[in-house]
Amino acid sequence: MKDRSNFSNKLGFVLAAAGSAVGLGNIWRFPYLAAKYGGGTFLLIYLILAVTFGFTLMIAEIALGRKTGISAIGAFKSLDRRFGFLGFLASLVPVIIFPYYSVIGGWVIKYFAVFVSGGVQDAAGDTYFTDFISGTMQPIGWFLLFLGLTAIVVLCGVEKGIEKVSKVMMPILVVLTIIIAVYGLTLEGAMEGLVYYIQPHMADVSAKTILAAMGQLFYSMSLAMGIMITYGSYMKKENHLESSVRQIELFDTGIAFLAGLMIIPAVFAFSGGDRSALSAGPGLMFMTLPKVFASMKFGGVIGTIFFVLVFFAALTSAISLMETIVSVFMDKFGWTRRFTGILVAILAAVMGIPSSLGFGSLSFISWMGMSVLDIMDFVSNSVLMPIVAFFTCVFVGFIIKPKAIADEVKITDGKFKAEKMFNVVIKWVAPIFLVLILTSSIASALGIFTL
Numbered sequence: 001m002k003d004r005s006n007f008s009n010k011l012g013f014v015l016a017a018a019g020s021a022v023g024l025g026n027i028w029r030f031p032y033l034a035a036k037y038g039g040g041t042f043l044l045i046y047l048i049l050a051v052t053f054g055f056t057l058m059i060a061e062i063a064l065g066r067k068t069g070i071s072a073i074g075a076f077k078s079l080d081r082r083f084g085f086l087g088f089l090a091s092l093v094p095v096i097i098f099p100y101y102s103v104i105g106g107w108v109i110k111y112f113a114v115f116v117s118g119g120v121q122d123a124a125g126d127t128y129f130t131d132f133i134s135g136t137m138q139p140i141g142w143f144l145l146f147l148g149l150t151a152i153v154v155l156c157g158v159e160k161g162i163e164k165v166s167k168v169m170m171p172i173l174v175v176l177t178i179i180i181a182v183y184g185l186t187l188e189g190a191m192e193g194l195v196y197y198i199q200p201h202m203a204d205v206s207a208k209t210i211l212a213a214m215g216q217l218f219y220s221m222s223l224a225m226g227i228m229i230t231y232g233s234y235m236k237k238e239n240h241l242e243s244s245v246r247q248i249e250l251f252d253t254g255i256a257f258l259a260g261l262m263i264i265p266a267v268f269a270f271s272g273g274d275r276s277a278l279s280a281g282p283g284l285m286f287m288t289l290p291k292v293f294a295s296m297k298f299g300g301v302i303g304t305i306f307f308v309l310v311f312f313a314a315l316t317s318a319i320s321l322m323e324t325i326v327s328v329f330m331d332k333f334g335w336t337r338r339f340t341g342i343l344v345a346i347l348a349a350v351m352g353i354p355s356s357l358g359f360g361s362l363s364f365i366s367w368m369g370m371s372v373l374d375i376m377d378f379v380s381n382s383v384l385m386p387i388v389a390f391f392t393c394v395f396v397g398f399i400i401k402p403k404a405i406a407d408e409v410k411i412t413d414g415k416f417k418a419e420k421m422f423n424v425v426i427k428w429v430a431p432i433f434l435v436l437i438l439t440s441s442i443a444s445a446l447g448i449f450t451l
């Protein structure tokens with residue numbers, strides 16, 4: 001991506017940004033959070049946040065990138081020297097996410113391997129997943145394989161090829177997800193799960209649920225970590241920014257919704273009404289889907305195809321995470337690409353191993369009931385990203401002023417339909433809300449008060 005006008009047309013830009021946005025966050029993370037945090041309640045909060053906060057932040061980030069023509073680390077600094085720290089903070093997020101993202105990527109390859117070798121019935125066993133992740137060599141081995149594959153792609157510069165493949169894979173993944181979801185809904189007990197997934201209960205709304213939904217929103221849309229700033233820096237001025245953002249959001253949210261539809265009703269169908277299954281956390285997809293496949297005709301083949309597709313979605317996202325880290329290090333220290341790539345891979349391997357072992361030999365490490373992987377996830381999504389988002393809002397709202405962004409959005413045809421909402425959200429609603437939600441979650445973590 002040396003040439004800054006890389007995306008020749010709008011569709012190219014939307015697909016590339018969506019390719020980075022759509023990943024494990026949609027398929028693996030969204031369903032387990034929705035299951036855990038009240039189903040319909042979580043879904044509703046998520047949707048409201050997506051069209052307000054998500055929209056506003058994504059507009060701001062892409063416009064910042066296009067306006068400055070540089071990536072996150074430099075973009076803030078180039079507009080105001082005092083905000084150089086924000087670029088640094090934003091770039092720290094991928095450094096934390098990438099290692100544990102690769103751990104989950106490893107789980108996906110493991111399940112692919114099991115399915116392709118005819119192990120659908122084994123994988124559907126009640127203790128299969130926990131037996132796997134509580135081991136030592138297996139989780140580490142699959143994690144290192146995923147990490148190694150990502151590093152090879154980044155080091156050999158074949159991202160373009162992978163992106164081409166994944167453009168074909170993504171629509172197939174959508175269709176397959178719909179098929180699996182429809183099948184899942186025909187299972188006995190699934191309807192109760194569907195109701196749980198789409199019916200909100202206002203009594204369940206809490207600061208914790210809102211924070212979880214917000215962290216998920218940032219994570220899923222690759223916000224508050226500098227990524228969209230970088231993407232924006234490659235976007236052409238004649239492409240309409242506002243409608244591109246709407247499309248990326250719709251795509252990303254649509255896939256997350258479908259993934260929830262595929263998993264949550266199935267959890268109800270297979271748990272025999274035992275609601276504790278809903279709080280399974282990171283393992284939910286891996287525990288539920290094999291049971292769905294095992295009960296299906298041709299489930300072995302369908303499961304194999306499914307895990308290949310998820311692998312590609314995860315790989316494209318992991319590539320974009322690793323690329324970001326590599327380019328930040330290269331810009332900062334002036335190292336060569338090769339050296340930086342190898343260093344980042346080694347760093348990620350070292351950082352990822354504790355997350356990988358956190359369900360087995362390192363399970364004694366726990367904080368507020370969270371494993372190492374959950375802790376990493378919490379620090380990046382529920383602490384760092386809200387902080388980055390807060391300062392981004394302050395930066396746009398009070399330093400460069402919302403008009404600077406609006407002018408950038410309007411470059412194409414003079415229009416910015418949601419400008420009023422954008423101004424209010426970026427200046428007042430989002431920053432105030434972010435402070436409230438962060439203080440309340442920190443206070444409740446420290447046992448001071450709970451909202």
Ligand code: PFF
Nearest residue numbers: 021023024025026220317321
């Ligand atoms: N948005 C991706 C997902 O939902 O899986 C995660 C991600 C990918 C974040 C790439 C950041 C990134 F650069």
